[in-house]
Amino acid sequence: MPGTSRTIIHFSLPANVGKQKRKDFKLKIIHKNMEKYQEWGFLSPKIRRIMKLTLAFTLLCIIHISANTYAQTTQVSVDVKNGTFYDVVKQVEKQSEYLFFYNSKDIPNDLPVSLQKTKSNITVILDYLVEKYDLSYKIDDRQIFLTKNAVVQQQQGKRITGIVKDPNGEPIIGANVMEKGTTNGVVTDIDGKFMLTVSEKAVVQISYIGYLGQDISVGSRTDFSIILKEDSQNLEEVVVVGYGTQKKATLTGAVSNIGNEELVKTRNENVKNMISGKIAGVRVVQKSGEPGSYNTDMQIRGMGAPLVIIDGVPRTNMDRLDPNEIESFTVLKDASAAIYGVKAANGVVIITTKKGTSSKLTLEYNGSVGWQQASNIPETLNAADWMELTNENSINKGGSLMFSAEDIDAYRKGLKPETKWSDVGFDKIAPQTQHSISAQGKSEKIDYFLNFGYMKQDGFYSSGDLNYERYNVRANINGQITKNLKVGMQLNAMMGTKNEPVMDAWEIYKAAWMHIPTLPVYANNNPAYLQQLPGAYHPLALTDADISGYRKNQQKLFQGTFTLDYTVPFIKGLNVGAMYSYDYDNSDNRLSRKEYTLYEYDSASDIYQPYKAYSPSLIQRSYGKVERTLLQLRLNYERTFNEDHNLKILALYEETTNRSDNFAAQRDLPMDAVDQIFAGSTTNQQATMNTDPKVFFDMANKAFVGRINYDYKSKYLAEFSFRYDGSSKFAKGSQWGFFPAFLAAWRVSEESFFKNTDALSFINNVKLRATYGILGDDDASTYQFLSGYSYPNGGYIFDNSYISGLGFRGMANPNITWYEAHTADIGLDIDMWNGLLSFQGDIFSRNRKNLLSTRVLSVPGTLGSALPQENLNGDLTRGFDLSLSHTNTIGDFRYMISANMSYFRTMNKYVERAESNNSYRNWRDNNNDRYSDYYWGYDFIDYFQNMGQIWSAPIQDNKGNSILRPGDYIYEDWNEDGIIDDNDVRPIELSGDPRINFGFTLAGTYKGFDVNLLFQGAAKGTVVNQVQMERPLTWDRGGLSMFMDRWHTAEMGADPKDPNTEWIPGYYPSTNNGGETTNYWTSTRSVQHVNYLRLKSVEVGYTLPQHWMQKVGIQNLRLYLNAYNLFTLTGLKYVDPEHPSDSYSCLYPITKTYNVGVNVTF
Structure with a gap:
């Protein structure tokens, strides 16, 4: 039929088909209307995993029954009158499990078929077809291969043979092998092999959907081994979106995703750290390398922490997942996230864990051992340098020298011992290990994925008392109960245990920065006596749990999800489902603080003077639990009308509950040997609860969700979604919110004018996208619409008994509700040169309204009541993100280059404030329509070079410049009033997080x-540097060696205010850690x-x-x-x-x- 094209779809089947190796099959799919065909590129490598899930039960039946048994026992009936070859094939496939493989060009479209057979063996049907169409056939298991008889060409031409493979060396089944310019061709068999007779000077074309075609000149060769390159456009790749999946080609939103293979190329114990730098618009900030801290922030387009969905359920344990159990990681960055409504204002991350895909049991082990090395450790002052700075600090404050030149010289020459405290109690390296073993498989009725993961990470403490250990267990099981009913169960458990000494790690490291290098580790260098140090912060004691005590924090997590999925047989395209999940998170924390002793040695009396630290010993126990449930009822409808109009409808109801509880107890311990609450003293016992609304809560949410997707020929795409959310946090009348989204896209490359333009032939795909949606956030303190009392709140002692009292909660706000984020996005996707180059770009804006804040500036201080949160403020974020990738194969070398970047900036639209009678203060305090990312401070001009310059400068110390000296900072008199004060402060520099990532x-x-x-x-x-990074000798203790590059007098002890004193310039000002200096102004x-x-x-x-x-x-x-x-x-x-x-x-x-x-x- 002139003007028609044929539809060929590739499917990837399980590994043990035929000869027990992974095979790719070409399956002929016949449309009801034979007048219209369309070639779909279905099998990019990534989509194969998804196709295995969605079609496996149909295809896996090929695996288990031998070909002879099935062929002998299976009978089919055919009733075709004046029809086509395709009508016969369709009836056979509908009644049986046979799949036909053939070249479309071998089948004449104008040759009618009339065949009536009742309960006949398949060979009877095939004998009729091969005779009528001049074909030959081969039955392999339940696959039927039809090839054209080309007797004349075989007699007159040259016979060639070969094999077609993918880049991994696996044979490709069903690849087209055609002699160019003719209809002479075959398809590769189950081993990827072919045999074809061609003319002497033939050019052979090899093609397979999902791969780039090749033309090969035959020449004198007769045997070929061909490797096809993957077509990296992957437009048919399936991407997980909110409550479903979509093909990449028909996505309308700003959605990015990575698979497990790309994820695990970065090895880390925290999954968040593994996506850093891989997705445009996603910023990941690792704040600590401490074992078990999981102190990593993640933001999407600079908009705060996103909602995380794991296997369809909102969850908070993303960072503690075993990375080897993750299948895909998807980010919804624009209005595509609006379907999650009240939690989606900062975007959504969707994580899908693995399922069984292999037709036979497959075991996989991933294991690594390694070591950590601390980086960026500050270099602290040695003893001689510390003594020099201490002398300068004393002189600059009007004091005298603290150390003589002889004392300093003795340390500099190594004649006296000194201590580098950053080495005391710390190791340079620490071990870590991570292992997982998984089992997965799939049969006709069930698929399963089981995983066990283990990781351990030690810290840098020499004692070995800082470490974290985690166990992960997952079981994902799905079963086909009946033809139309599927059930699923996903179970996940995690147990993590962190052991550490009693003091926080950052405080211990701070102590190592600050201790004085002339003090020894041990008093009189006697290892039996730890040296007394300022604050009793002895690193050797603080890093050793046997000396100072320990903390043991254990978290246990269980998550269970159960699903039902039913395909309604009497309504084509209708599917209904239900899901219930239950999550339980338990924390069990123990703290045992031990009293220990530090000493000072008196050489005159030969006595070690003891000083008690951490007195008295105590024991604390705390428990917390969080329970979350989710119930979801879902209806999906998907149909194609007239082959061109594709419609998908989602209707969903969802309700969640969130409850928590906690308790803590503490007692002093008379002796450390028994670290249990029952062994403690009752004289100072405490029992408390954490009543912070983010820790102690009881909440519920309900939602009604809908979505309609429509596309015409996969060319014009439209989506509308909504979520009607209700939250128990707010009062009646303010509990419900409506969050709609509108998404549209146009695949320009599918237009005829584009396809027919030769100059644009190198462009394979162009898609324009536009989205707008309203998202919400209910991150408000709970139940602020209720008035009442807090208990306990203070109290009094009556008859030697403490009686707790009631406290007024503060003013109620019955009108409080969630804020809204209005988000808009315009995007462009381009794929060129058959996947060699791909580009995705978006510009976006987010306008947040009714942000929660407390009215503190515009009410009088005599109000006498705590104020509630109100929906007061607003801001606007704008930006763009870009991604570019290039993939190519040159012989055996395959390479990939990808890059991404994003930019954003936020402006305040309205910030609550009080009016002032001072015009400068009104200007300075008015943040409306002003960017929020500025530091306010002074303009640094230069260093004062001498006292004469100081005396003639504008007053900047409020004391006639009497405290200034050479090397101090000169600031600009911005308002030119002769005084450097608060009125000279202005926006000086961008502040905060990077705008470009x-x-x-x-x-x-x-x-x-x-x-x-x-x-x-x-x-x-x-x-702006914090105290340790801007001042030497913080709190009159140690400091960093970088402060040696400073202004100082040429002669130690010289008068800094004498105009004749010679100064040596440096980067930092002269040493002065006092509060009067102006050098530390912002x-x-x-x-x-x-x-x-x-x-x-x-x-x-x-x-x-x-x-x-x-x-x-x-x-x-x-x-x-x-x-x-x-x-x-x-x-x-x-x-x-x-x-x-x-x-x-x-x-x-x-x-x-x-x-x-x-x-x-x-």
């Missing part, structure tokens, strides 16, 4: 070797730029040849070396640029890690 990946494979490099970085961020001098580029991960692997491994029963074996956080380029000193402002910049250090691992599949 980026990442790029370089990867390649060659003959079993593979390498992957991930770079990640950020720019346009700033930080200024352009104190703001540092947070720009960095980090080699986030490197992995090099080698996969042993399969023919070696199969001899010992191993399907696949890969060895690899991996490094994480290998190096960082940045201008910041001693501060990790990912989290430069946290906890005085002395958190537990970010670590470099090195791993050796193996991946084995049986």
Whole structure:
């Protein structure tokens, strides 16, 4: 039929089909209307996994019954009158489990068929077809291969043979092998082999959907081995979205996803850290390398923490998942997230865990051992330098020298011992290990995925008392109960235990920064007596649980999800389902603080003076639990009308409950030997609860959800979704909110004018997208619409008994409700040169209204009551994100380059404030329609060079410049009133998190070797240094060696205010940690730029040849070396640029890690 095209769809079948190896089959799918065919590129490599899930029960029946038995026992009936070849095939496939494989061009469309057979053997039907259409056939199991008889050509031409493989060396079944310019051709058999007779100077074309075609000149050769390159457009890839899946080609929203293979190229105990730098618009900030801290933030487009959905359920344990159980990681960045309504204002992350896909039992082991190395540890002052700075500090404060030149020289020459406290109690490296073993499989009625994971990570304490251990168990099981009914069960359990000494790690590291290097570790260097130190913060004691005590925090998590899925047989395209989930999270924490003794040695009396620390000993126990339930009822309808109009409808009801409870008890311990509550003293016992609404809550939500997807020929795409959400946090009348979204896309490349333009032939796909939606957030404190009392709240002692009292809760707000985020996005997707280059770009905005805040500035201080939150403020975020990728294969070398970047900035639309009578204060305090990311401070001009310059300068110390000295900072008199004061403060620099975030990946494979490099970085961020990073000798203790580059007098002890004193310039001002100096005002001098580029991960692997491994029963074996956080380029000193402002910049250090691992599949 002229003008028609044929439909060929490829499916990937399980591994043990036919000769027990993975095969790809070409399945002929016949449309009801034969006048219209369309070629769909269904099988990109990624979509195969999804197709295995959705079609496995139909296809797996091929596996278990031998061909002879099935052919002998199966009978089919055919009743076709004046029909076509395709009518016969369709009736046979409908009644049986046979699948037909053939070349479309071998079947004449104008040759009618009339065949009536009742309960006949399949060979009877085939004999009729091959005779009528001049074909031959072969039955292999339940696959029927039909090939054209080309007797004349075979007699006159040249016979060639060959095999067609994919890039992994696996044979491709059903690939088209055609002599160019003729109808002479065959399809490859079950081993990927072919035999064809061609003319002497023939060019043979090999093609297979999902792969790039090849033209081969025959020449004098007669045998060929052809490897087809994958077509990386992957437009038919299935992507997980809210409450369902969509093909990548028909996505309308800004949706990004990565699979497990890309995820695990970065090795880390925290899944959040494994996606850093891989997805445009997603920023991940690792704030600590401390074992078990899981202190990592994740933001989408600078908009705060996203909602995380794991296997369809909102959950909070993303960072503690075993990465080997994750199938895909999807990010909804725009209005596509609106279907999650009240929780989706910051975007949505959807994680899908693995399911059984292999037709036989497959065991897989992933294991690695490695070590961590602390990075960016600050270099502290040695004893001589510390003594010099201490002398300068004393002189600058008007005091005298604390140490003589002889004393300093003795330490500098090593004649007296000194202590480098950053080495006391700390190791340079620490071990870590991670293992998982999984079993998965699939049969006609059931599929399963089972996984057990284990990881352990030690800390850098020499005592070995800091470590974290985690166990993960998962079971995903799905069963086909009847033809139309499926059930599923997903069970997940996790137990994590963190052991550590009693003091927080960041405080211990701070102590190591600050201790005085002239003090010894042991009093009189006697190991039996720990030296008394300021604050009793002795690193050797604080890092050893046997000395100072311990904390043991244990978390146990159970999650169960149960699903029903029913295909309604009497309404085509209708499916109904239900899901129920129950999550239980339990924390059990124990703290045992031990009293210990430090000493000072008196050489005159030879006495060790004791000082008690952590007195008295005590024991604490605390428990907490969180229970969450979700009930979901779902209806899906999906139909195609007239072959061109595709419609999908979702209707869903959902309700959730969230409840928590907690309890804590504490007693003093008369003796440390029994670390139990019952052994404690009752004289100072405490029993408490944490009543913070984020910890102690009882809440419920309900929602009605709907979505309609429509597309015309996969060319014009439209989606409308809504969510009608209700929350128990708010009063009646304010509990419900409506959150709609509108999404549309146009695949320009599907238009005839585009396809017929030769100049655009290199472009395979162009799609324009536009979305708008309203999202919500109910992150408000609970039940603020209720008035009442707090209990207990203070109290009094009556008759030697303490009686708790009631306290007024504060004013109620019956009108409080969630804020809304109005989000808009315009996007462009382009794929070029058959997947060699792909681009995705989006510009976006988010306008938040009714942000929660407390009215504190515009009410009088005499109000006399605590105010509730109100829906007061608003802001606007704008930005863009881009991603670009290039994939190519050159011979045996396959490489991939990808890059992504994002930019955002937020402006305040309205911020509650009080009016002032001062015009400057009104201008300064008015944040409306002003960017929110500015530091306010002074303009640094230069250093004062001499006292004469100081005396003539504007007054900046409020004391006639009497406290200033050479080397101090000169600030601009911005309002030119002759005084440097608060009225000279103005916006001086961008503040806060980087506005630009980026990442790029370089990867390649060659003959079993593979390498992957991930770079990640950020720019346009700033930080103002905290105390330790801007002042030497903080709190009159130790400091950092960088402060030696400072202004100081040429002669130690010289008068700093004498105009004749000679000064040596440096980067920092002269040493003065006192409160009177002006050098530590926020200024352009104190703001540092947070720009960095980090080699986030490197992995090099080698996969042993399969023919070696199969001899010992191993399907696949890969060895690899991996490094994480290998190096960082940045201008910041001693501060990790990912989290430069946290906890005085002395958190537990970010670590470099090195791993050796193996991946084995049986």
